[in-house]
Amino acid sequence: MIVALMGYMGSGKSTIGKALATLLNYKFLDLDDYIAAQENASIPELFNKRGELYFRKKETEYLNEILNSNENCVLALGGGTPCYGRNLELLLDNEQVNLFYLKLSIPLLTNRLFKERSQRPLISHIQSEDDLMEFIGKHLFERTQYYNQAEHVVNTDHKTQQDILEELLMILI
Structure with a gap:
């Protein structure tokens, strides 16, 4: 079984995913970390050097690889993963996948993300909490x-x- 967690960046997918994997005695995978390891580059580096289209292509490729591994795991998806290409379809059509949306409100997301925006390529340029809230x-x-x-x-x-x-x-x- 694959327990896949999706939601906006900062919604707790990785934190909850790690804890859930421990409780279930499953392997934990963060899709962004998996991509970074396979590509030997951080996500911000991939966005800056290769572009978002390259990243999204690789994201689908590695998601497929994980979904076809037949390994019990908790998988934290990237915030944009289900929104691009056939990724959502791949997740919903796979009988081994239990797909969860961790839903967090905009004010709480803003509060979490403002402090760590420098590590998040999509919001690293945003300077004020009001602008971040509007973006989110x-x-x-x-x-x-x-x-x-x-x-x-x-x-x-x-x-x-x-x-x-x-x-x-x-x-x-």
């Missing part, structure tokens, strides 16, 4: 149609990590 709002509006197609939508606003993990486990078990 517009971006999330475009992506929500993809995220909401997940089999399970988990609202994570004001929930502890333990609360979220318990909710995920109740669905999985």
